[in-house]
Amino acid sequence: MHARMLPYLLILPVTLFLCVFFLYPFVLVSQQAFTTGGGFTLDNFREVIGYWKFPISLSNTLLLAAIVVPVQLALSLLMATMVSRMEKGRDLILYIWTIPLGISDLAAGIIWLAIFEQSGFLNSMLYGVGAIETPINFLSYQNPAIVFLAIALAEIWRATAIMLVILVAGIGLIPKEYYEAAEVFGASPWQRFRRITLPLLRPSLQTALILRVILAFEVFAVVAALGGTLFPVLMGETYAYQFDLLNSGAAAAMALIILALSIASTLVILRVLRIPKGARI
Amino acid sequence: MAEIKIKNVAKRFGSYQALRSIDLTIADQEFMVLLGASGCGKTTLLRIVAGLDAPTEGEVWIGDRRVDHLPPRDRGIAMVFQNYAVFPHLTVFDNIGFGLRMHKLPNEEVARRVERTASLMHIDQLLQRYSGELSGGQRQRVAVARALAMEPDVILMDEPLSNLDALLRLEMRAELKGVLAESKTTAIYVTHDQVEAMSLADRISVMNGGLIVQAATPVEVYRNPAERFVASFIGNPPMNFLPAQNEGEGKWRVAGHSVDGPNAGGDELVFAIRPEDMHPSATGIQATAKVVEPLGPHLLVTCDIEGAMFRAVLDSDMSIRAGEAITLAPQAGRIRWFDPQTSRAVA
Amino acid sequence: MSAVVADTPRTDAVRSGRVLYVASVVLLCAWVIVPLYFLLVNTLSSPEAVTSFPKSFIPAFNLGSLEFFMNFQGMLAALKNSVLVATLTMILSILIGAPAGYALSRFDFAGKELFRLLVLLTRAFPLPLLALPIAVMFINVGLDDTVFGLALVHTTLAVPFAVLITFSLFSGIPTELEEAAWTLGCTRLTAFTKVVLPLILPGITASAIFAFVISWNEVFAAAVLTIENRTLTAFLLQSLAESPLYLKFAGGFILVVPALIFIFAVRKYLFAMWGIANR
Numbered sequence: 001m002h003a004r005m006l007p008y009l010l011i012l013p014v015t016l017f018l019c020v021f022f023l024y025p026f027v028l029v030s031q032q033a034f035t036t037g038g039g040f041t042l043d044n045f046r047e048v049i050g051y052w053k054f055p056i057s058l059s060n061t062l063l064l065a066a067i068v069v070p071v072q073l074a075l076s077l078l079m080a081t082m083v084s085r086m087e088k089g090r091d092l093i094l095y096i097w098t099i100p101l102g103i104s105d106l107a108a109g110i111i112w113l114a115i116f117e118q119s120g121f122l123n124s125m126l127y128g129v130g131a132i133e134t135p136i137n138f139l140s141y142q143n144p145a146i147v148f149l150a151i152a153l154a155e156i157w158r159a160t161a162i163m164l165v166i167l168v169a170g171i172g173l174i175p176k177e178y179y180e181a182a183e184v185f186g187a188s189p190w191q192r193f194r195r196i197t198l199p200l201l202r203p204s205l206q207t208a209l210i211l212r213v214i215l216a217f218e219v220f221a222v223v224a225a226l227g228g229t230l231f232p233v234l235m236g237e238t239y240a241y242q243f244d245l246l247n248s249g250a251a252a253a254m255a256l257i258i259l260a261l262s263i264a265s266t267l268v269i270l271r272v273l274r275i276p277k278g279a280r281i
Numbered sequence: 282m283a284e285i286k287i288k289n290v291a292k293r294f295g296s297y298q299a300l301r302s303i304d305l306t307i308a309d310q311e312f313m314v315l316l317g318a319s320g321c322g323k324t325t326l327l328r329i330v331a332g333l334d335a336p337t338e339g340e341v342w343i344g345d346r347r348v349d350h351l352p353p354r355d356r357g358i359a360m361v362f363q364n365y366a367v368f369p370h371l372t373v374f375d376n377i378g379f380g381l382r383m384h385k386l387p388n389e390e391v392a393r394r395v396e397r398t399a400s401l402m403h404i405d406q407l408l409q410r411y412s413g414e415l416s417g418g419q420r421q422r423v424a425v426a427r428a429l430a431m432e433p434d435v436i437l438m439d440e441p442l443s444n445l446d447a448l449l450r451l452e453m454r455a456e457l458k459g460v461l462a463e464s465k466t467t468a469i470y471v472t473h474d475q476v477e478a479m480s481l482a483d484r485i486s487v488m489n490g491g492l493i494v495q496a497a498t499p500v501e502v503y504r505n506p507a508e509r510f511v512a513s514f515i516g517n518p519p520m521n522f523l524p525a526q527n528e529g530e531g532k533w534r535v536a537g538h539s540v541d542g543p544n545a546g547g548d549e550l551v552f553a554i555r556p557e558d559m560h561p562s563a564t565g566i567q568a569t570a571k572v573v574e575p576l577g578p579h580l581l582v583t584c585d586i587e588g589a590m591f592r593a594v595l596d597s598d599m600s601i602r603a604g605e606a607i608t609l610a611p612q613a614g615r616i617r618w619f620d621p622q623t624s625r626a627v628a
Numbered sequence: 629m630s631a632v633v634a635d636t637p638r639t640d641a642v643r644s645g646r647v648l649y650v651a652s653v654v655l656l657c658a659w660v661i662v663p664l665y666f667l668l669v670n671t672l673s674s675p676e677a678v679t680s681f682p683k684s685f686i687p688a689f690n691l692g693s694l695e696f697f698m699n700f701q702g703m704l705a706a707l708k709n710s711v712l713v714a715t716l717t718m719i720l721s722i723l724i725g726a727p728a729g730y731a732l733s734r735f736d737f738a739g740k741e742l743f744r745l746l747v748l749l750t751r752a753f754p755l756p757l758l759a760l761p762i763a764v765m766f767i768n769v770g771l772d773d774t775v776f777g778l779a780l781v782h783t784t785l786a787v788p789f790a791v792l793i794t795f796s797l798f799s800g801i802p803t804e805l806e807e808a809a810w811t812l813g814c815t816r817l818t819a820f821t822k823v824v825l826p827l828i829l830p831g832i833t834a835s836a837i838f839a840f841v842i843s844w845n846e847v848f849a850a851a852v853l854t855i856e857n858r859t860l861t862a863f864l865l866q867s868l869a870e871s872p873l874y875l876k877f878a879g880g881f882i883l884v885v886p887a888l889i890f891i892f893a894v895r896k897y898l899f900a901m902w903g904i905a906n907r
Contacts, residue, residue: 104845
């Protein structure tokens, strides 16, 4: 009897913890979003959606995800296949490429600020080669495209590593024999990548994409460091509702909107990259 | 005194019945081998005796204690695992002394026993090494030494030689037999290798489908299989079977040839004979050779007898080629008969 | 088949492919390292040099910026808070997560799949958002604006990883080793402490460090949940608008350094942990 209870005893702490700090707050945030002092209402949602900044911050967030995630996917696939064929220095290269994994989004924002700010390295470089006379204020409202570019670059720089790690681990799980067999049957390197790596990597691609897309919707500190208020995003607006406007109902509604986006994109990714039963390695 | 009594033991994993109803008594100092194909329940039975799995029903007794409710550490057993389970973070010395330390033996006694068993297993030069520095055979020796150092009443072994290469297995097998005979412990040994079973066992329990089909000495199991399953499982190549029709008065018609058999009722029996007990003869069963394989000392001839496959092991001096006809006579006294319905042996 | 015919052009193609390959590897390494180098240059320059133009591309090894950072009002306290929260998170997530990881790897029990689902579910959620209702919850129980309260929220972020990573670690230890220990006189507990624990200790350390980094880097929940007792990330975020550039760079540098060291320390485990934890 004692042995029967042991596993439950062991998972009890985590279960309790997640109930108190994950499920319960989730219920609370939903409650808060759907009430304004009185009963059930959609007022909070009406308010945040009706606010003039909402369409901008929504489209900014989506646009950023739409640009950043595919670039990261391509880049991490490229890096992962490069590493998988590497004989010498593999560990060192992998360490360098995964460095950004340990760097917070805030620090990443600050790092790219060092490049893009008015007295920063980009201006110094342009001045050095004689392209400009005086430094340009890249991160200002006059240059929205450059603000967007800086944020996108910082995001790509910071969060490609997380996909890379998942994909490298995934490629490691594909038996070499498949490639050798394909080579024997005359497949070119590109065909081997198309016909073997990609399909067999689907589970890893799935998790990498889901994780990355969810994180992309949560983009916040990079934007705060680089764009300030020039580039409103959903998470930043949520923060503003909570602290600057002290409207926690609206903040909760924003939180649920971000959550809905995350869930919807997770479902889409699962559907698009679905793996036929029994086709896993 | 450590007799093992297994009484009416059954084990279910969910809806899967791993053991049906096992009754088995293993005498003190007996070497019992559980033999069977994978999935027959032999390892489950061993783990129940060890206390690593609990039986769904039944009792296990070691000596005069009922142990099925006791944890493994209180059963007076030691076990050798298939993949050796040598602790990678401890030296060979600490591995062998692990159990002794857990039982709080004084340091001198631990050292004495470790050295004794290590020299018994010829690993006294390796005491300061870690398992990563050992070969498979050496790890195997450490695992056995670790079990022996406990001076257990019962030693349990789960396919201990199956991960070794063929030559090493042969060497370890002989060594194991000698060491265990000397240690005077009761042993249960699980294997799927019939040669191993034959060479080591005092008695073999042949298992199939969660049941013990036959528990007897190796010679008995080989010569007098209690069931058709045992006859077809033991021996390489296994026994041949041919249908036989009753001609009355103890005569049976096998492939057109009349053979002396049991004076029993019924119209049909199964005639069974080992390949090496068929000899070329002037009169007998007509066969057509299909494949002839010279194996050095013998010639393995696979023939066709009235559409049934039949193997004979013949002297290598014989000259026979595929497609030729051959007449074979069974050696008297080596023929066995099985009931076609129950598959049990008929006396 | 075509190897003989296309012998010479092929070696050329192979060679130029090789050059392209090495060049891309070098370029990608530079892509990661150069921005970090710029941050280092800024950090090791005097405050005046940081704001001057054009900028030098080699560090002056002037500790003025770092000194200013250390003396800045509340910065040291924030640094201390960050370390405290991350350490607490590390301890909590391992203490809570490892037993569950062990249960998942060693037992089959009713509700196992449901439990796995609960753990995996947390990954599909933008967890920092839950800091909003938790802030209210904490006010009610007096945990608001405390290091411990924030550590609890960061543990929610880190514990699913701890569960999945320790699950894979425990699964890597053959059950036979534990069973052998039982037959040699161990209880479940002593078999764990004498056999399993020594073997997974390096892995546990790695996943603890991982939890530390997750907490150390977290911005949103930290900013929402602390007001007086700000962590470094929350402090930097708060002062982004008004603080001078050299303060930001020095702060960013201090944020990056421990993370770099930790990623280096766990690099051996990185792929095993992420590879399995993310399946």
